[in-house]
Amino acid sequence: MSQMISGRIAGGIFALAATALLVLGALGGLLMEAAGNWNGATAAFDAYLLRVAQFTLWQALLSTLLSVVPAIFVARALARHPSFPGRAFILRLFALPLALPAVVVALGVLALYGRAGYFAGLLTLTFGERWQGIYGLSGILVAHVFFNLPLATRLFLGALESVPSGQWRLAAQLGMNARASFRFIEWPVLRSAIPGVAGLVFMLCATSFAIVLMLGGGPRATTLEVAIYQALRFDFDPARAVSLTLVQVLLTAAIVVFLGRLGASMTGDASLPLAPNRRIWRNGGETLANIVLVLLALAFVAGPMLAIVAGGLQADLVRLAGERSVRAAALTSLILSASAALLCVILSFALVAGRRALELRRGNMPAGPAERFMDSGVAMVLVVPPVVIGAGWFILLQNAGDVFTFAPLMVVTVNAVMAMPFAVRAIRPAYDAASARHEKLCLSLGVTGWNRLRLVDWPSLRRPGATALAFAMALSFGDLGVIALFGSENVQTLPYLLLSRMSSYRTADAAGLALMLAILCLVLMMAAERLGRARA
Amino acid sequence: MRKDHKGTSGAAIRLDNVRFTYPGGPPMIFDLSVGPGTIVAIMGPSGSGKSTMLNLIAGFEPPSSGRILIADADVTALPPAKRPVSMVFQENNLFAHLTTAANVGLGRSPSLKLSEEDRQDITQAIARTGLAGKEMRLPHELSGGERQRVALARVLVRERPVLLLDEAFASLGPALRDEMLDLLAELHAERGMTVLMATHDPADADRVAEIIAFIDEGRVAAVGLAKDFLSGYGPDAFARYVGERHANRDPALARKRT
Numbered sequence: 001m002s003q004m005i006s007g008r009i010a011g012g013i014f015a016l017a018a019t020a021l022l023v024l025g026a027l028g029g030l031l032m033e034a035a036g037n038w039n040g041a042t043a044a045f046d047a048y049l050l051r052v053a054q055f056t057l058w059q060a061l062l063s064t065l066l067s068v069v070p071a072i073f074v075a076r077a078l079a080r081h082p083s084f085p086g087r088a089f090i091l092r093l094f095a096l097p098l099a100l101p102a103v104v105v106a107l108g109v110l111a112l113y114g115r116a117g118y119f120a121g122l123l124t125l126t127f128g129e130r131w132q133g134i135y136g137l138s139g140i141l142v143a144h145v146f147f148n149l150p151l152a153t154r155l156f157l158g159a160l161e162s163v164p165s166g167q168w169r170l171a172a173q174l175g176m177n178a179r180a181s182f183r184f185i186e187w188p189v190l191r192s193a194i195p196g197v198a199g200l201v202f203m204l205c206a207t208s209f210a211i212v213l214m215l216g217g218g219p220r221a222t223t224l225e226v227a228i229y230q231a232l233r234f235d236f237d238p239a240r241a242v243s244l245t246l247v248q249v250l251l252t253a254a255i256v257v258f259l260g261r262l263g264a265s266m267t268g269d270a271s272l273p274l275a276p277n278r279r280i281w282r283n284g285g286e287t288l289a290n291i292v293l294v295l296l297a298l299a300f301v302a303g304p305m306l307a308i309v310a311g312g313l314q315a316d317l318v319r320l321a322g323e324r325s326v327r328a329a330a331l332t333s334l335i336l337s338a339s340a341a342l343l344c345v346i347l348s349f350a351l352v353a354g355r356r357a358l359e360l361r362r363g364n365m366p367a368g369p370a371e372r373f374m375d376s377g378v379a380m381v382l383v384v385p386p387v388v389i390g391a392g393w394f395i396l397l398q399n400a401g402d403v404f405t406f407a408p409l410m411v412v413t414v415n416a417v418m419a420m421p422f423a424v425r426a427i428r429p430a431y432d433a434a435s436a437r438h439e440k441l442c443l444s445l446g447v448t449g450w451n452r453l454r455l456v457d458w459p460s461l462r463r464p465g466a467t468a469l470a471f472a473m474a475l476s477f478g479d480l481g482v483i484a485l486f487g488s489e490n491v492q493t494l495p496y497l498l499l500s501r502m503s504s505y506r507t508a509d510a511a512g513l514a515l516m517l518a519i520l521c522l523v524l525m526m527a528a529e530r531l532g533r534a535r536a
Numbered sequence: 537m538r539k540d541h542k543g544t545s546g547a548a549i550r551l552d553n554v555r556f557t558y559p560g561g562p563p564m565i566f567d568l569s570v571g572p573g574t575i576v577a578i579m580g581p582s583g584s585g586k587s588t589m590l591n592l593i594a595g596f597e598p599p600s601s602g603r604i605l606i607a608d609a610d611v612t613a614l615p616p617a618k619r620p621v622s623m624v625f626q627e628n629n630l631f632a633h634l635t636t637a638a639n640v641g642l643g644r645s646p647s648l649k650l651s652e653e654d655r656q657d658i659t660q661a662i663a664r665t666g667l668a669g670k671e672m673r674l675p676h677e678l679s680g681g682e683r684q685r686v687a688l689a690r691v692l693v694r695e696r697p698v699l700l701l702d703e704a705f706a707s708l709g710p711a712l713r714d715e716m717l718d719l720l721a722e723l724h725a726e727r728g729m730t731v732l733m734a735t736h737d738p739a740d741a742d743r744v745a746e747i748i749a750f751i752d753e754g755r756v757a758a759v760g761l762a763k764d765f766l767s768g769y770g771p772d773a774f775a776r777y778v779g780e781r782h783a784n785r786d787p788a789l790a791r792k793r794t
Contacts, residue, residue, distance in 0.1 A: 170628070
């Protein structure tokens with residue numbers, strides 16, 4: 001018995017060590033650089049850094065407000081109308097932005113509100129002067145709200161649908177109007193959900209990279225992550241990168257600690273029970289207001305998606321698909337994201353199995369540090385955004401030769417680790433349940449090792465494993481974080497190619513690439529969801 | 537609306553060919569006539585339609601056809617709040633973040649705009665249900681029985697002539713349940729409202745109900761005096777439902793019937 005458990009523990013510890021090596025190695029690289037060039041590092045704590053840090057927090061705060069406050073009312077409107085034609089469609093549509101790569105969304109926003117966007121004519125008429133396009137803060141905000149308004153709406157709706165149907169009936173019997181039922185039923189539920197939702201949105205916005213990179217303009221609209229990227233790629237100023245990265249890590253760590261206090265879920269689960277069974281009594285005025293509100297939110301969310309499709313179809317997709325660089329990038333993307341996903345699932349499985357084995361071994365004793373690290377330590381990965389890990393290794397590897405030859409390795413490992421919190425969440429419940437059911441049986445029958453994996457674990461983990469794989473692959477496929485740092489002529493992924501076409505003003509090409517990226521990511525995400533849902 | 541019923545005693549209830557079907561479920565048809573001020577125990581197997589019938593009377597479910605009359609007025613098209621009805625559920629009768637006084641006060645004003653007179657009535661109702669001194673408690677600081685007392689206090693301040701109880705005391709222990717039924721009987725003696733209470737337990741019916749309506753497969757299968765039904769004079773289906781222990785208090789009588 002002890003033998004089969006210790007095997008799993010060893011696997012778990014190995015996975016934990018590998019993850020820690022990647023994250024801590026990056027931080028170590030930064031600290032070594034800082035120690036080696038102390039004057040440079042301290043000199044980098046200047047007005048520029050302060051301004052960038054300020055802007056990072058400021059845009060995250062505004063994005064959070066603009067996402068969360070309207071989401072409260074949109075969620076409430078949807079909760080007040082539990083069944084109408086198109087409701088399920090709206091909710092599915094609201095799940096899409098999270099599945100779209102940030103590069104694609106940035107492009108969609110530009111295609112709509114940019115200088116040459118679909119709305120440029122209208123906006124020029126409205127403001128009476130030539131529309132300059134939304135770069136800078138306004139562009140960042142629009143894109144962040146596009147991502148997070150639907151997410152927050154779904155989270156709030158989930159909270160509202162947890163209200164027992166008896167309470168709605170009571171409200172109906174007592175004759176509560178919209179205001180009274182908001183005050184006595186909806187607001188108490190929403191109020192307790194707000195800290196978690198707002199915290200999650202704030203974290204996502206404070207660490208967003210691709211959006212700010214593509215929509216932020218110049219030093220006035222730069223966040224810490226983009227400044228790190230610029231310091232390494234354009235200014236070759238490792239000292240500045242180090243100080244920026246340290247500030248970023250401290251900032252996100254502070255946010256995470258704060259979020260932990262609020263009890264926020266860092267991975268943002270927004271699964272909704274469909275077809276809630278209840279009736280709500282409303283008057284005509286409220287219904288009209290709700291319809292207007294939902295339609296506005298729908299237009300705001302659907303707009304950039306339609307723009308992505310329309311812009312993509314205008315591009316010469318056939319020529320694009322025939323280009324050697326596009327094909328090479330697509331192939332590179334597929335290979336790298338598949339490897340990252342595979343690595344992610346293997347590491348996650350090892351962690352989950354190791355944690356469970358430690359739990360079994362200790363019996364009723366309190367959990368040791370190794371188990372606790374395997375339990376919640378994975379979420380700590382989110383403290384260190386991919387760009388930061390990339391930056392740390394970029395600086396470290398500078399001394400080891402040509403940094404860009406490490407691109408595939410860095411992309412695969414960082415993206416794998418980045419997706420681990422999500423993969424662990426998909427795999428762990430199934431593994432723990434299967435273990436609780438089969439552990440004793442396996443012991444008594446002597447089913448161990450490979451046989452156990454094949455006969456017992458595999459059947460119960462096939463589906464959650466596939467979910468995790470597809471999700472990790474989608475995340476990695478659309479990521480423009482590490483590749484922005486390590487990408488070069490030799491190693492290009494689709495998002496990287498998109499970025500370089502954008503910066504050389506080949507907008508039609510970029511739009512076509514964005515459509516391809518969007519479709520591939522959506523297919524993967526849908527596969528992940530379908531596999532997850534069919535799980536018994 | 538409220539003032540119309542103030543101080544009134546119970547109202548007659550009539551269900552006239554009231555049809556209702558859950559999606560994918562079998563059709564239900566309810567016909568029932570209850571005199572003003574009566575206490576009726578609604579009994580029947582799980583899923584037979586007891587709660588559905590109460591929900592139709594309260595207005596939580598819309599019938600596909602038929603009429604619901606309360607005090608001879610057709611209420612079929614009225615929303616729940618406009619019906620002269622109060623309902624107490626098995627749970628979730630209280631808003632978890634509001635005090636006892638506020639939960640009761642909602643029975644007077646759904647926006648808690650309360651006059652001095654309202655406040656006095658509320659205090660009285662709370663005292664009447666044995667909760668004096670617990671006005672400022674939150675629901676989680678009350679026991680299960682106390683929470684249902686708060687719901688009854690709200691019924692008192694609402695002053696509606698019809699009270700529907702949907703297994704309201706089913707989750708309480710036997711002694712507590714008897715206590716609540718006795719309180720219900722006292723309140724009924726003072727106010728005289730018409731009470732329909734869905735219950736599984738013949739002992740509940742025995743303690744307070746005059747009439748038993750037996751619901752089976754979405755229909756009112758039989759209506760009769762509680763003491764007859766419970767001493768074996770009820771229909772066979774009812775006897776089978778409650779079982780030997782309760783139905784045949786006097787085996788000789790029961791055998792005679794068949």
